[in-house]
Amino acid sequence: MFLLSxxxxxxxxxxxxxxxxxxxxxxxxxxxxxxxxxxYWGPHDRDEDGIACELFFGGRIHRTVDEIPQIGDRALRW
Incomplete structure (x- = not known):
């Protein structure tokens, strides 16, 4: 398997x-x-846009955790 990767x-x-x-x-x-x-695994790409495991918050896609809005010292997630 590793030889084919x-x-x-x-x-x-x-x-x-x-x-x-x-x-x-x-x-x-x-x-x-x-x-x-x-x-990248196809089943992890919920919206089939070619990007797997995106973070969703507030109806917006966030590519990284750092893009998620913060309130005080708590991050708003999922």
Missing amino acids: PWPPLTTIKHIASAPNCDAARAVGLAPSFIGQPG
């Missing part, structure tokens, strides 16, 4: 570890991800 072995392991869901992809640092990148 276009990525280095550690990246390939992270890609496989991110398969179960977006929480797993975030835990290994591969979210959000674009088609063709490690961490």
Whole structure:
């Protein structure tokens, strides 16, 4: 399997570890991800725009956690 991967072995392991869901992809640092990148799995791309594991808040897509609006010291999430 590793011989067929276009990525280095550690990246390939992270890609496989991110398969179960977006929480797993975030835990290994591969979210959000674009088609063709490690961490991209079709079932994780809810809106089928080629970006998996996007963060949604307030009807808007946020590519990173840093883009989510903050109130005081608490981040508003999901």
